[in-house]
Amino acid sequence: MSNLLLARYAEYIFWLARYMERAENLARILDVNETFSRDSRGMRNWHSIVHLCNDGERFQARYGEVTGDKVIFFYALDRDNSGSIFNCVKYARENARTLRPLISTEMWSQINVVYNWLKDLRPEDVSQHRLSRFCDKVKQACQTHAGITEGTFYRDQGWYFYQMGKQIERADQMTRLIDIKYHLLLPSVDDVGSALDTSQWSALLRSAAGYHAFRRVHPRGMNPKAVAGFMLFSSRFPRSVSVCLHEIQSLLAGLRTSFNLRGGIHASETTDEINAAVEAHTIDRVVAGGLHEYLDWVQCRLIDLTNALGADFFGAETA
Amino acid sequence: MKDTLAASFGRLLEGYDQGPFFDELFGSQGQLAPHAEAIRQRFNAIGFDELRGRASDAERELYNLGITFIVYSEAEAVDRILPFDVIPRVISKPEWAQLEAGVQQRVAALNLFLHDIYHDQKILKDGIVPADLVLGNVNYREQMRGVDVPFGTYVHICGIDLVRDEHGTFRVLEDNARIPSGVSYVVENRHMMMRAFPDMMNDIGIRPVEDYGVRLLDAMMKVAPAGVDDPQVVLLSPGSYNSAYFEHIFLAREMGVPLVEGSDLVVENDRVYMKTTDGLAPVHSIYRRIDDAFLDPLAFNPNSMLGVPGIMDAYRKGNVTLANAIGTGVADDKAIYAYMPRVIKYYLDQDAIIPNVDTRICREKDGLQYTLDHLHELVVKPVGEAGGYGITIGPRASKEELQQAREKLLADPANYISQPMIGLSVCPTLTESGVEPRHVDLRPFAITGDSTWVLPGGLTRVALRRGTLIVNSSQGGGSKDTWVLE
Numbered sequence: 098m099s100n101l102l103l104a105r106y107a108e109y110i111f112w113l114a115r116y117m118e119r120a121e122n123l124a125r126i127l128d129v130n131e132t133f134s135r136d137s138r139g140m141r142n143w144h145s146i147v148h149l150c151n152d153g154e155r156f157q158a159r160y161g162e163v164t165g166d167k168v169i170f171f172y173a174l175d176r177d178n179s180g181s182i183f184n185c186v187k188y189a190r191e192n193a194r195t196l197r198p199l200i201s202t203e204m205w206s207q208i209n210v211v212y213n214w215l216k217d218l219r220p221e222d223v224s225q226h227r228l229s230r231f232c233d234k235v236k237q238a239c240q241t242h243a244g245i246t247e248g249t250f251y252r253d254q255g256w257y258f259y260q261m262g263k264q265i266e267r268a269d270q271m272t273r274l275i276d277i278k279y280h281l282l283l284p285s286v287d288d289v290g291s292a293l294d295t296s297q298w299s300a301l302l303r304s305a306a307g308y309h310a311f312r313r314v315h316p317r318g319m320n321p322k323a324v325a326g327f328m329l330f331s332s333r334f335p336r337s338v339s340v341c342l343h344e345i346q347s348l349l350a351g352l353r354t355s356f357n358l359r360g361g362i363h364a365s366e367t368t369d370e371i372n373a374a375v376e377a378h379t380i381d382r383v384v385a386g387g388l389h390e391y392l393d394w395v396q397c398r399l400i401d402l403t404n405a406l407g408a409d410f411f412g413a414e415t416a
Numbered sequence: 417m418k419d420t421l422a423a424s425f426g427r428l429l430e431g432y433d434q435g436p437f438f439d440e441l442f443g444s445q446g447q448l449a450p451h452a453e454a455i456r457q458r459f460n461a462i463g464f465d466e467l468r469g470r471a472s473d474a475e476r477e478l479y480n481l482g483i484t485f486i487v488y489s490e491a492e493a494v495d496r497i498l499p500f501d502v503i504p505r506v507i508s509k510p511e512w513a514q515l516e517a518g519v520q521q522r523v524a525a526l527n528l529f530l531h532d533i534y535h536d537q538k539i540l541k542d543g544i545v546p547a548d549l550v551l552g553n554v555n556y557r558e559q560m561r562g563v564d565v566p567f568g569t570y571v572h573i574c575g576i577d578l579v580r581d582e583h584g585t586f587r588v589l590e591d592n593a594r595i596p597s598g599v600s601y602v603v604e605n606r607h608m609m610m611r612a613f614p615d616m617m618n619d620i621g622i623r624p625v626e627d628y629g630v631r632l633l634d635a636m637m638k639v640a641p642a643g644v645d646d647p648q649v650v651l652l653s654p655g656s657y658n659s660a661y662f663e664h665i666f667l668a669r670e671m672g673v674p675l676v677e678g679s680d681l682v683v684e685n686d687r688v689y690m691k692t693t694d695g696l697a698p699v700h701s702i703y704r705r706i707d708d709a710f711l712d713p714l715a716f717n718p719n720s721m722l723g724v725p726g727i728m729d730a731y732r733k734g735n736v737t738l739a740n741a742i743g744t745g746v747a748d749d750k751a752i753y754a755y756m757p758r759v760i761k762y763y764l765d766q767d768a769i770i771p772n773v774d775t776r777i778c779r780e781k782d783g784l785q786y787t788l789d790h791l792h793e794l795v796v797k798p799v800g801e802a803g804g805y806g807i808t809i810g811p812r813a814s815k816e817e818l819q820q821a822r823e824k825l826l827a828d829p830a831n832y833i834s835q836p837m838i839g840l841s842v843c844p845t846l847t848e849s850g851v852e853p854r855h856v857d858l859r860p861f862a863i864t865g866d867s868t869w870v871l872p873g874g875l876t877r878v879a880l881r882r883g884t885l886i887v888n889s890s891q892g893g894g895s896k897d898t899w900v901l902e
Contacts, residue, residue, distance in 0.1 A: 198668040
């Protein structure tokens, strides 16, 4: 009896983890953009985040001209933007509400408190000079959530689906974060290696909490390839795409061995395929073939993986 | 008297005046209830500001924990806590013994009545209850004719609303035999009191309430279809937008069973299954928090999106147990209520341990005439309405309101009953301007598998607005912790 998990619960807990991870990463992206926008091309940089999230048309229709405050509001608090931090937390809370019989009381209560905080914020609370503090609070709230989950969430099937959602979202968001700098802020040839370029790369690393670790591996210099390679392929950096994929593999294996679930074949195949492609690449080959195209491919395959989980475990109709 | 009161409750109750009502903490006028003396003294030791401070901490905690019900206004769903008053209502040991026996008796009679009307209908043939009142009732389910339920238990979960009159006599106001709600507040209010007022509760000897979930699970397993070794119990909810969703969560969690929605269940070959990550898994016992009418679109309301197609057939074949049974609504109808003392006598050959409020049935000529003649003194209630709606309180009504009530009565007398105005008991309650008496009622909860267990105490609802008698949460009511003494 205790071994069973409703398919709907599995899907909800998977998405609960994704929404919280997404909120954290959105805060990271906003934060790092704020850093980038301090150069003379501030306007263009706020454009970049809109393009990054494929929100150009939606943003245009709603706000017209792109300004820092508009972009920040759109991604932080806008109730009409399904991708805003506000809505990520709102969806996470709605899922958590449904999942209250499954998750710990502490998990629910903390998400509820975060939501109630966000709900009462006004646009001026996230204006540019307050943005960094806001992003910090969101990051902290999401990390508190992660810590409470780690320490209180009973580790039956639900925990596996939670972890899987978190790892998939983290891998996806990491590719987006790299894309900001490497594709959309593609520096002119003159800029490469300049002080500005270097400081932007280090800001990117910091936004992913990877700066100090990167320095331990690469004490000297800030080579763009090395940074991108670190963020994609490091086997020890907890946010690297490679680490996320290994986690997903072992979670899927755990569902089979610990809970005797019969499904999971599609998801395992898809994960193995992505993982093989990641392991076969070096950063040199990736850059030679086009980094943006590579990141895009990873993102598409992660969507395939989510669909495979839906078919294997969540009772989704298979196409 | 005044001096004794002041000495007993100090600053907190200085000037407290229970009025002409029975008081749940003080007792009758001029006769201090001895069992609550220690509790009065302890609250006396707390200053007003301290009490206010702890009360607002408690309310914030309820909100953060999401112990809320949902109110819909202008297309927006708002979470509200059920306002919680920190001064408890106290019930002595002998008082409780009588209430417990009375509730058990009432539940036994309700179950025997339901079995009878869905089988031989002896009580109708013997003319104790008018047949058309039962068979013509909108909540009578023809589909239940001849269906046998385990142990003859139809009302597995029963909430019986009690009030206490000016003399301190408990009386039944209403039976809730369909989907009584509120038990989650009983348990959560107690948790809240234990956190906020441990010093008030030490060594008082208060009967615990936290095993409700275990008792409920035991009963649900007991009533599962025969021959199932390890029955799968689930709680079926209309979903997270239902105003009582917190309670569904609470009960599922306390029982440790899945909280399912209609879309999680399927019926194949007259058996019920739930959709899991590992395919379909059988379900045997369902505590359903969905009304009869929405439970099975094939059997009842065809437009229901909440239900499970085919579940009624599985149920009729005995492959799954539903709690409460289908068709219990006919027994808690306000029209049937009037006959309950005779129903108890008929099946159990006993007088009702807890009396009814004197009730006149307007479908009967005498009852209608009496009601029309005494309209200004009586409370007139439509039968089959919940939530305190449509009630006319004669002594409080304007001339126009009385005239409207008279017209409605004459147009459809069978839709109404009338009762004398009862001066509901009061309990000291924290208000903006100090501690004041507020009217309360009591809803004990009874769980029945093969026998009936009554949760010590129950939900004390309090009418927070001065002078009002209506305690429903939808109309500004709150709740209190209910302390049954050991």
